[in-house]
Amino acid sequence: MVRLGRQVRSIVERARHEARDLHSPTLEAEHILLAISSQDANVGKEVLLEFGLDHDALVNALAAEFQQSLSAAGVKVEYLGELEYSDAPQKTPVWGTSAKLVMMRGKELAASRADSRIEAPHLLLAALKAHEGTVPRMLHVIGVDQAVLLRRTEQVLPQLLPI
Numbered sequence: 001m002v003r004l005g006r007q008v009r010s011i012v013e014r015a016r017h018e019a020r021d022l023h024s025p026t027l028e029a030e031h032i033l034l035a036i037s038s039q040d041a042n043v044g045k046e047v048l049l050e051f052g053l054d055h056d057a058l059v060n061a062l063a064a065e066f067q068q069s070l071s072a073a074g075v076k077v078e079y080l081g082e083l084e085y086s087d088a089p090q091k092t093p094v095w096g097t098s099a100k101l102v103m104m105r106g107k108e109l110a111a112s113r114a115d116s117r118i119e120a121p122h123l124l125l126a127a128l129k130a131h132e133g134t135v136p137r138m139l140h141v142i143g144v145d146q147a148v149l150l151r152r153t154e155q156v157l158p159q160l161l162p163i
Contacts, residue, residue, distance in 0.1 A: 002110045005117035007042065011035045019093035022062070026096030029127045030134045034058050036120050036127075044124035047153050051144055058138070065138035098133050102126045125153045 004012075014035035019027040036044040037055040048054070053061075070076075103118075105126035110118045127135055128150040139146045 002107050002115065003117050005119040007039065007120050008106075008118050008123060011039060011042075011120060011123060014038060015099070016093055020090045023090070024093055025091070027093040027099045028096040028134060029098035029102045029130060030058075030062055030138060031093075032099055032102050032123055033127050033135060034062070036124055039120065042120045043156065044120035044153075047121070047124060047149070047156060050152065051149055053144065057142070061138040061142040061144075062134070064141045065134060068141055069137070098130065098135070101130070105129060121153065121157050125150070125157060128153055 011032065012035070015027055015031040018031040018034040018038075022031070024031065033048075034055060036042060037048050037053060037058050039045055048058075102123055103126075106118045106122040109122045109125060110116075115122070128146060130136055136146055139149070
């Protein structure tokens with residue numbers, strides 16, 4: 001049976017905060033990616049940093065993706081700061097489909113390697129395997145080749161997670 005590693009529990013909690021801070025009603029894959037990038041002593045974070053993807057860069061990428069998506073829908077927003085959010089108290093974001101897929105894929109990856117725990121690199125790899133959704137779009141918007149980032153993550157995974 002594959003269990004959540006201590007690091008993943010921390011990442012999930014941080015992802016909830018990321019979603020809430022961004023006024024999202026759902027916790028999605030992009031929030032998990034942001035959480036991975038903000039954790040200390042995290043192998044997933046190290047891989048992201050190789051590509052210049054620190055937390056701020058990912059937040060900016062997400063904002064650019066959001067702006068591009070709004071533009072595609074015919075909504076022009078020069079600055080995301082122009083958006084107004086409700087003053088209603090923030091609810092705890094519920095699990096969205098993309099986050100559930102990341103967790104499921106991470107668990108499957110860990111099980112296929114006979115790893116006893118799901119850790120940050122499992123989640124990073126699972127998030128990067130998405131072919132559609134916000135994560136691929138945000139990486140594309142800032143010019144990061146998702147396939148190259150995925151391959152690099154796959155290269156370091158065996159070294160970092162003993163079978």
